[in-house]
Amino acid sequence: MSAVQNPVEIARERPKRSPRRTRYRLRVAAVAVCLTLMCFLAGAVAARVYHGRLLVLLVAGAALGAFAIGFALRNRPAFLAPSASLLGLAGYLLGAIALTADGADPLPVTVVDALVNAVPRTLTALIPVEPAPDTVVVPVFLTWLAATLACEFAIRYGRTLLGCLPPTLLYAAGLYLVGPNADGGTWSALAFCVLAAAALAVTAAPPERRPDRDAVVDGPAPSKAPALMGAVITTCVLLAAVAVLGPAAARFVTASPGDPREYVEPPQLTDIDLNPLVRIAAWSKYPDQELFEADTSGDSWMRLAVLTEYDGTTWQAAGDFRTAGTVIPGSGEANFSADVEIIGLGGKLVPAAADPATVTDLPIAVNLTTRCLLTPDGLATGSTYHVESALVTADPAAAETARPDLSDAGTVAVPPATPEIMATIADYVRTTYDTPYERAQGLADFLAQHYAYNPEAPSGHDLPALGFFLGSPADAGGQRGTSEHFAAAYAVIARLIGLPSRVVVGFEVPGGSSTVTAAQGSAWPEIAFEGVGWVRFDPMPPPDAVPVPPEDTLEQMEEETPSPEEDSGGGGEAEDFNDESLEQDGDFNEELGREAGGIPVWAWYALAAVLVACVPLVLKARRALRRRRRLTRGGPAERVAGAWAEVLAAAARAGVKVPDHANAEESAARLSTLEADIGPLPRLVNAAAFAPQAVSEEDAVAAAAIASEYPRTIRQQVKRWKRFLT
Template identity: 25%
Template structure:
């Protein structure tokens, strides 16, 4: 049988395998995109992505069926993708509606800017508009071009599978949710299909002998069995394993979880769509208390820093903090609160203020007397159940109005502000508080102003206006836009109070929970969700202590004190430590996530945050590690391919040995064209690169016999073929400059530049 006859017989199989690989690749890309629906809502962009991807892959298939060079396939795919993207998104500036012009390309930055804005301000699942739709369709089409080259030209479907799995994981990492079982099964099936077709195509290039057929079938059956078991284990067994703890991502990175952010970087996490119950509270207080976790007193004009001061161990029994001291005549109420933590994983312990005794904790916990907060260096709040006894000062309106703010022992930093404080902050503070007769009246005026109709609660306005922060510049912008969330209200209130000489700090903790039962013996029970993580300001009054205020519009309970006249000196106090919505001291429901305005269709965005500034190095370190590992991926892939070639050569396959030689040459920058015969290539290696004539002659003669004389593979010749390849490789590398050898190791060109094939009729796809 002649070479021409072999080519004719194998052409149908080559075309069929190329078609099957293309179809499998399309299915794999579609499956990998299914998790995107949890982040981007399905819409017209899906149809566009499906159509453009199918057209791109189809163009590449037509080129390959026509036996044109692989580079032409990639060029044709890129051209088809550009034409279709132009027809869909740039008709108004294109010739005949499909041919892009300079104006068409000039519109791309605007589309990408629009997409970036949609991503930045949108809430998952985002409704894709024109900009985001363009980005999605173009990205998927580009992915199709790259993977088509990897699968059909470079013939590395496993590498393509790794890329597709990574793509499918990105939406799940961004918005954690239940596993998409259907998507996983489809992707697994598509990748296994690609591997099977590619393996069959490679086997077809060197038909096995009759004795080898049972072994090949056995290997295929074993591989399919292993794949089936792996999929079954992933789908059935994995959900039965213990689930990892939920954690909030660090501020500014988004994410879902249950911890407490000490850095006021709450914006991105507030916009997350998932809400979970973090803890429950049972209290003898007439209303649910605010639960404080972290106080922030130091302010440099840009960042509020969490307090760090001397600590004392929390004893198993007895008081951890000194008794509350108040001025003569101020009433102190004693309340007991039991906190049961569910999905809260934080080193800061939520406690009512001002706590005196904390019992029932497991692990080593420390108290900060300066602010009566509790923290651990190694443990967590997860599954803690503890009791807190708090002595709450209850001054009358007359008492707090007559009290001075601060005190001689107070840290001067509590009133410090940067020298470059925007004038609008101090001017506005003085304007709003004009006419106030006491510091308390000034603070009450500020609180009333922030909670008036001049302001609105908004998660999106700070992002849209570019001031999503807590520094003085963000405060100035907030006072102009007058829309934001708790971080902006608390920071603005504290900075304006300091501008009036009043010591103020910020507290991070939880809003009062939602009543889950009626009043009964032992107190009322409340549930607290992740969406109720909150920030509010506090001000220090002599003889009373730190008094919380609630400036956040439409949330929480505003602070005000009742007059003590006619009540024998006792007063009903409506502070953020109580629920002012129930002046008769009956339990009531604190604001829940449903009460938050301006949230659109969000389903309970939780305020999430990171483990603190101590872990901010983790993300850059992981990125650096990933980049280092990525640097060695080509080298590892090349080593695996060389090992595969030499294994086949050791079994007596001269074609594999010759292909190994060609790839070594390509890596070192030596051309190995398919238009050059084995005899000419061997002669060039001998004359130009000093290769031993006997070694290259052995390989050349063997590949010519099996390619043209149709000699059977001789396993006995395997060791000689491998030894010859090893000696030639050593000679070629010895003659190459050190820089060339380094590049050949790290970035082997043979992975992307295909070496010439002397047995063209034995190539399955990508010729």
């Protein structure tokens, strides 16, 4: 039996740990840490367009988990690490899906749906994207894959430069996914570059054998000071170049990054949803049809569609639908709720009060322009959902004094070849009422008083159909229609007046629990006012009202309304300088002679000649005083408007008359036939009309100079007798 060894001797017999091997292991650990952080930063790029911080935590866990598995199995057979990483990815994705699921569907169904629809829903989701099973799968999967490849290349095979490639590609993919919808993330990009440089620097003198824990390095340790010093210097130079040249290079970049969402087809509408106005006719004929049950917290108008674009044939909604989660960004604080169960309402459009803030129990897409809702799978009997909205309310008192909101040109665009009856009604409303709100309400009153509701009226809201509705006699089927005809006709005529309009299709839903039928479905017009928003107007006639034939009111208007020359008081420069007293018969002088008794007849002839000779002088003096009044009195906006009136008056003297309903651009196009420059006057006129506070004193002086020079420029184009007399 051998003697027991001394512990000191046992310690002496143990192999001493090589300092070189320790440094080697520290270097491998440093590379692993740098690459793990690089994968995390690359995966977190996509989180810039996501709501909250949940995706950041998920990609951080994916980068750490994938690298931990690869690092732990770096010395095992090559097939073992990828297999274990695949199992880890499956488990991690299952946990991420379960964490973000709402529990509405069984977990297997949610997993399959998320995996199948991950890519298209990630690209079509409304920004900021809500973390959901189908929107977190792609970032988590790519982060895990990048970390696994980076660990294999850099740790197992000792190729650090090749190991930096997967996180770099992931970073580029994240930037492409974000597109122009977030900031550039300068600091994260700089940190990513520093980590890559650090990973390369610590492996500047790689071992001759593969980097595993049993690597044996023989021979004297090579000097790695020059290589390490070179890596540090190179990194510092690159960072300095980025700091100095980066801002300068950014000034030369004028193009915005491409958005991949533009290449993904958004959720598609069915035929009945593309033109929802056609539903009105069916609802009017079958008013007892049950559409859905609603339990609401108060009375509301639940919108189905908002239509802003009209091409003369159909009204359509502007913008595309984007997939959204339960939270719809851009809405205020919810103060209204509704629980809805579908009965007979078909299509994909989802009823909701404006503006919806949250929707649960139903997959939703949101129109980016109108904020209406759509469900990609379509509504079916028994479908239920809960919607909370931030009710949009307009202040009628503020609208009465507000200007029309002309910020969106699409809401005032009028298709060509509008029926003459529409222009006639627009002229009547424009002549009868003064303010924009009065005209909007006056138009609604005109339609309600002169037209009747007929549930049997055939569907149609193209220009010929609206012309028939407005202008055909009642005994021929005209002047009768549904809310489709009233709303569509109102919106087109409002645009002729200069009011931005749109058509809304929806339902009037009382508070509490009720069954919404087709009788509650209708269409109504809305007008946009600055600082107020969209205001609803009702052009529908009261029940059992007897309409007044519209031709009676319009013909009376034509008889009472003076001609443009008389109405403007010479504003069109077509002054009536013929005194009625000068248009008597030939016995005028004899009658004067008899009344005067002893005054000679020749004196009256001389007086009449003097008076006639003074008419041109009086008219010229009147025109000069009017010009001075227009160009010198009032604020800058009023003087710009006066200068515009002077230009139009001068053009009228030259034979170019501009209709009253023409806007500044249309008027400028007509004035261009005179070949005289009016400079920036049309732009100043628009500013004076719609933003008078933006017109400065310099603008008014420039407009006055143009108005003063314009008559002299076109003087030769005015007929001689007009130049002499006026």
